[in-house]
Amino acid sequence: MPVPRILVFAGSIRSGAFSARTADAAMKELAMQGADVTRISLVDYPLPIMDQDLEKEKGVPENAVRLARLISGHDGLLIASPEYNASIPPLLKNAIDWVSRVRRVEGFHPLAGKAAALCSSSDGNFAGMRGLYHLRAVLMACQMEVITPQCSVARAADAFDEDGGLREERLRRQMEKVCRTLIERAMMFSTRIEP
Numbered sequence: 749m750p751v752p753r754i755l756v757f758a759g760s761i762r763s764g765a766f767s768a769r770t771a772d773a774a775m776k777e778l779a780m781q782g783a784d785v786t787r788i789s790l791v792d793y794p795l796p797i798m799d800q801d802l803e804k805e806k807g808v809p810e811n812a813v814r815l816a817r818l819i820s821g822h823d824g825l826l827i828a829s830p831e832y833n834a835s836i837p838p839l840l841k842n843a844i845d846w847v848s849r850v851r852r853v854e855g856f857h858p859l860a861g862k863a864a865a866l867c868s869s870s871d872g873n874f875a876g877m878r879g880l881y882h883l884r885a886v887l888m889a890c891q892m893e894v895i896t897p898q899c900s901v902a903r904a905a906d907a908f909d910e911d912g913g914l915r916e917e918r919l920r921r922q923m924e925k926v927c928r929t930l931i932e933r934a935m936m937f938s939t940r941i942e943p
């Protein structure tokens with residue numbers, strides 16, 4: 749059976765970000781379930797704010813093309829994000845917007861048909877969950893296959909043990925289900941392009 753390739757990143761580049769810890773917990777669970785996981789940080793893909801004049805003048809930035817190619821080389825995507833004012837943080841939205849433009853110049857659509865799973869985290873009680881409704885809608889507009897199960901980590905400062913594992917049994921079960929479903933869908937809808 750082919751090994752599913754899953755790309756994992758967080759919607760924050762803050763040092764010590766809770767969403768990075770959530771992404772790490774997802775990475776470990778995916779690997780335990782047999783996936784070949786690539787863990788990246790958006791800090792390595794700096795992008796200017798989306799501006800159509802800039803796009804017209806200079807084209808899609810190389811970092812957006814790199815990110816799009818990386819996504820294309822995977823069967824599925826897992827994003828762990830915080831929420832800002834109950835919505836998507838600009839860093840993440842900006843990266844998605846640029847990547848969604850790559851098809852115009854590169855002739856392939858990096859997001860269409862690709863399976864995606866969402867996680868969120870916050871030190872508050874809402875767990876960043878409200879932002880995921882918006883993130884889900886944006887990714888669906890980009891024709892991604894976003895799975896229903898998601899894992900949202902509330903009171904994130906106390907949610908992880910010293911090994912980075914989720915302390916709460918309920919959250920561990922949620923994460924296990926997210927990863928299992930993502931792997932299933934990623935193989936079902938695989939649109940992977942070998943680099």
Ligand SMILES: Cc1cc2nc3c(=O)[nH]c(=O)nc-3n(C[C@H](O)[C@H](O)[C@H](O)COP(=O)(O)O)c2cc1C
Nearest residue numbers: 760762765766767768830831832833834870872876
């Ligand atoms: C502009 C802004 C808006 C925020 N809005 C929310 C919010 O709506 N809900 C929430 O739980 N936390 C909110 N926060 C707090 C973030 O959840 C918190 O800073 C979190 O640690 C950021 O995620 P990270 O740890 O992954 O970097 C907001 C933070 C910023 C900077």
